[in-house]
Amino acid sequence: MSKTVLIVDDSATMRQMVNFTLTGAGFTVVEAGDGADAVKKLTAGTKPNLVITDLNMPNMDGISLIKEIRKMGTLKFTPILMLTTESTDDKKKEGQAAGATGWIVKPFNPEQMLKVIAKVLPS
Amino acid sequence: MKIDLSRFQAAFFEESAEHVTTMEEGLLQLERRPDDLDLINRIFRAAHSIKGNSGMFKLTAITEFTHLLENLLDQLRTGQRTLTKPVMDALLESTDGLKHLIEAAKTGEAHDEGRIAILRERLTGGAVHIEAPPVAAVHSPRASRRVKIEWTPGPTLFQRGLDPVQIVKELEHVGRVQTILRGLEALPALADLDPERCYLAWTFVLDTAESDQTIAEVFEFVREDSQIVMEADAASVCPSIACDSVTPAVPTGTSVPSRSTATGDVPPAMVPNPAGPVAKKSDGASIRVDTEKIDKLINLVGELVITQSMLSQLGNHFESPDLPVLQERLAQLERNTREIQERVMSIRMLPVAMVFNKFPRVVRDLAAKSGKDIQLILAGEETELDKTVIESIGDPLTHLIRNAADHALESPEERLALGKPAQGTVRLSAYQEGGNIYISVQDDGRGLNRDKIVAKARASGIIGPDEQLSDEQVWLLIFRAGFSTAEKVTEVSGRGVGMDVVRRNIEGLGGTIAIKTEAGQGTTFLLKLPLTLAIVEGMAVRVGSETYLVPLLSIIESLQPSAGAVKTIVGKGQVINVRGLYIPIVRLYEAFHLEADHTEPTQAILIIVETESERVALMVDELLGQQQVVIKNLEQNFHKVDGIAGATILGDGTVGFIVDVRGMLAISRGVAVAA
Numbered sequence: 001m002s003k004t005v006l007i008v009d010d011s012a013t014m015r016q017m018v019n020f021t022l023t024g025a026g027f028t029v030v031e032a033g034d035g036a037d038a039v040k041k042l043t044a045g046t047k048p049n050l051v052i053t054d055l056n057m058p059n060m061d062g063i064s065l066i067k068e069i070r071k072m073g074t075l076k077f078t079p080i081l082m083l084t085t086e087s088t089d090d091k092k093k094e095g096q097a098a099g100a101t102g103w104i105v106k107p108f109n110p111e112q113m114l115k116v117i118a119k120v121l122p123s
Numbered sequence: 124m125k126i127d128l129s130r131f132q133a134a135f136f137e138e139s140a141e142h143v144t145t146m147e148e149g150l151l152q153l154e155r156r157p158d159d160l161d162l163i164n165r166i167f168r169a170a171h172s173i174k175g176n177s178g179m180f181k182l183t184a185i186t187e188f189t190h191l192l193e194n195l196l197d198q199l200r201t202g203q204r205t206l207t208k209p210v211m212d213a214l215l216e217s218t219d220g221l222k223h224l225i226e227a228a229k230t231g232e233a234h235d236e237g238r239i240a241i242l243r244e245r246l247t248g249g250a251v252h253i254e255a256p257p258v259a260a261v262h263s264p265r266a267s268r269r270v271k272i273e274w275t276p277g278p279t280l281f282q283r284g285l286d287p288v289q290i291v292k293e294l295e296h297v298g299r300v301q302t303i304l305r306g307l308e309a310l311p312a313l314a315d316l317d318p319e320r321c322y323l324a325w326t327f328v329l330d331t332a333e334s335d336q337t338i339a340e341v342f343e344f345v346r347e348d349s350q351i352v353m354e355a356d357a358a359s360v361c362p363s364i365a366c367d368s369v370t371p372a373v374p375t376g377t378s379v380p381s382r383s384t385a386t387g388d389v390p391p392a393m394v395p396n397p398a399g400p401v402a403k404k405s406d407g408a409s410i411r412v413d414t415e416k417i418d419k420l421i422n423l424v425g426e427l428v429i430t431q432s433m434l435s436q437l438g439n440h441f442e443s444p445d446l447p448v449l450q451e452r453l454a455q456l457e458r459n460t461r462e463i464q465e466r467v468m469s470i471r472m473l474p475v476a477m478v479f480n481k482f483p484r485v486v487r488d489l490a491a492k493s494g495k496d497i498q499l500i501l502a503g504e505e506t507e508l509d510k511t512v513i514e515s516i517g518d519p520l521t522h523l524i525r526n527a528a529d530h531a532l533e534s535p536e537e538r539l540a541l542g543k544p545a546q547g548t549v550r551l552s553a554y555q556e557g558g559n560i561y562i563s564v565q566d567d568g569r570g571l572n573r574d575k576i577v578a579k580a581r582a583s584g585i586i587g588p589d590e591q592l593s594d595e596q597v598w599l600l601i602f603r604a605g606f607s608t609a610e611k612v613t614e615v616s617g618r619g620v621g622m623d624v625v626r627r628n629i630e631g632l633g634g635t636i637a638i639k640t641e642a643g644q645g646t647t648f649l650l651k652l653p654l655t656l657a658i659v660e661g662m663a664v665r666v667g668s669e670t671y672l673v674p675l676l677s678i679i680e681s682l683q684p685s686a687g688a689v690k691t692i693v694g695k696g697q698v699i700n701v702r703g704l705y706i707p708i709v710r711l712y713e714a715f716h717l718e719a720d721h722t723e724p725t726q727a728i729l730i731i732v733e734t735e736s737e738r739v740a741l742m743v744d745e746l747l748g749q750q751q752v753v754i755k756n757l758e759q760n761f762h763k764v765d766g767i768a769g770a771t772i773l774g775d776g777t778v779g780f781i782v783d784v785r786g787m788l789a790i791s792r793g794v795a796v797a798a
Contacts, residue, residue, distance in 0.1 A: 010168070010172065011138060011172045011175070011176055012134065012138055013131055013134045013135045013138045013176050014172075014175070014176055014179070016131050016134060017128050017131045017179065020126075020128065020131070021126055021128070024126060054175075056167075056168050056171045056172070057168070058165070058168065070282065076282070076319075077281055077282070077284050078284050079284040079285070079286075080283075080284055083175075085171065085174060085175045085178070092347070093347065096283060096344075096347055096348065099282060099283050099284070100283065100284075101283050101284040101285055101344060102285075102343070102344035103344075106175045106178055106179065107175070107178030107179045107181070107186075108179070109126075109128075110126035110128060111126065119289060119293060119343075119344070120284065120285065120286075120289060120344070121289075122286060122288065122289060
């Protein structure tokens with residue numbers, strides 16, 4: 001069965017690109033426009049094997065989303081990757097403290113993204 | 124395998140344009156509410172999004188430029204810099220610069236580097252600092268060696284969704300994992316054990332030809348929480364692997380560098396491909412559809428409405444035992460058809476904000492140029508209008524707003540002397556009432572100057588020296604071609620595009636424009652526009668055996684005149700006196716060469732219509748009732764006919780013509796000339 005990835009990004013372009021890449025790699029993709037939308041979809045029953053989230057988003061940002069997800073019993077150990085443009089360690093530290101598994105630094109290319117996913121998602 | 128993402132570039136450009144608009148609007152609002160953190164965050168997010176996405180397409184110029192913009196915004200956010208006017212100007216001009224960069228990237232042309240360089244300097248306040256993109260790690264083959272890695276993860280390993288097995292798997296990609304030793308020292312007594320915490324440690328012995336850097340990358344996500352010690356193992360270089368590298372091997376035995384800057388190898392860019400397939404933007408919430416498709420759909424629905432009303436008419440005169448059932452079903456069909464029609468029409472509807480949103484910038488620039496303090500208030504931006512109408516009202520509205528800002532509003536000194544607040548206000552609002560949309564442009568300036576307008580009209584011979592006009596008639600003079608009372612032509616207005624063009628544009632859309640003004644208090648222009656251009660509310664009228672439709676929007680009243688009210692005026696033909704106002708009569712049967720039931724106005728019906736602020740009485744035999752019809756263009760299918768705006772198919776399946784009210788006015792003038 002194909003694995004489900006939840007993509008959370010307020011940029012439709014970014015979501016499309018990630019979706020295109022992941023669908024091509026055999027994943028099932030669910031999209032959310034911001035943290036609040038993601039929480040809504042998760043509480044409505046979406047069970048992703050992996051969450052990829054942007055950090056800067058309206059309504060609910062990525063860090064808060066990660067904290068929310070870690071509070072959900074069934075998603076406690078689900079890998080979460082954050083998309084960040086920050087090359088500084090601050091955001092990474094903040095993300096790790098919130099429970100993020102790893103990060104993908106923008107700009108990335110599809111191959112890099114798939115590589116990072118392989119790193120955290122048991123095949 | 125290379126995954127090509129260039130097809131998403133079109134979507135990127137579109138999204139970026141939206142972000143730039145968000146930034147521009149946000150900045151203008153920020154000027155009034157400089158402490159609004161939410162607002163700064165919103166602007167920041169927009170810039171950030173452009174930065175992140177442009178990087179994906181290797182549009183470096185955009186990435187670097189937005190990076191500077193973002194830095195400045197961040198400094199505002201954290202209070203390191205304050206929002207002074209020069210800063211605001213720099214930000215606003217940079218959004219223009221950003222537009223230019225995006226446009227250049229879109230067309231594939233080189234951008235104006237001089238312009239961008241100046242903006243860069245203004246954004247940074249002179250100190251340009253562009254963060255160098257991370258340098259790609261150079262991979263060179265290395266001799267195989269044996270490395271011992273001791274890894275003690277932090278206790279929260281599992282809580283971050285990490286799995287030690289994944290690390291082992293990845294290490295196996297880097298080299299051959301010879302042994303794995305478990306470290307159990309930290310394991311507590313069973314009673315104290317928290318199953319969600321990690322108490323284990325591992326030691327790996329790895330044979331690898333890869334650099335320390337590559338090995339470190341395996342631990343990238345756990346490095347922060349973990350203790351990692353990496354050292355060369357006693358058994359060293361494996362001779363089986365060629366050692367043709369000129370790069371000296373990195374000395375082993377060092378621990379993993381605490382911070383890695385490499386993000387892995389950077390393969391060739393996703394080459395921008397403007398000629399590539401254009402991605403249709405879709406984000407779940409909306410899809411983009413060619414307007415032509417929608418227009419075809421609207422047309423078809425129009426046909427459906429006609430077919431349905433033909434069926435309904437047929438149903439009224441049907442002989443069948445099932446008649447009640449048939450009529451019930453027909454009523455149902457009518458409801459559904461109406462709903463489909465409304466829904467389809469709504470596809471073409473866009474919020475008027477699409478037009479309104481450009482005005483804050485227009486007004487700001489005008490204020491800056493004229494030295495006035497002007498506040499623009501927008502209201503009802505969510506009101507929806509047909510796309511064609513939206514596209515056509517931009518210019519007239521711009522003209523009205525420029526007029527208001529440039530002519531109507533006084534200078535701050537003048538205003539204070541008059542006891543008004545120094546800041547002038549222009550209010551632009553939209554609302555829906557019935558089947559019409561109203562847009563008003565209101566200023567609190569000096570109001571129209573009656574004496575000046577009359578004097579000018581007399582001087583140019585538009586009105587006679589002794590002609591007395593009501594206030595209303597005076598205001599309407601400003602819509603005459605070539606009429607401008609601006610004493611001097613300023614940079615922003617008075618460039619020959621007059622109010623006559625504004626009125627013509629609005630009336631071309633089937634709308635009207637009205638003026639309300641009070642000396643010293645200000646002026647309001649009220650635009651009344653149809654919701655849509657595809658459908659017209661009409662009054663069906665009969666002339667002889669023909670049915671015509673008169674647009675409801677232009678009808679003032681209908682009446683049957685008494686004998687005394689109809690007068691013949693030399694040079695003006697027959698007129699009717701309606702409460703003191705003489706209105707020329709146009710006999711439709713004469714205009715269209717028909718046989719009518721009545722040739723005497725006192726027996727016929729007169730419909731008073733108004734356009735271009737002038738009235739005409741149309742003489743018809745009978746009023747048949749109000750009807751909504753779908754306009755079919757006559758020019759496209761036949762040719763232009765004077766006095767006819769278009770055709771439609773009526774409920775009984777026959778063709779009805781829609782009367783062109785402006786054409787009728789021309790005919791009435793022609794009558795005047797002929798007589």
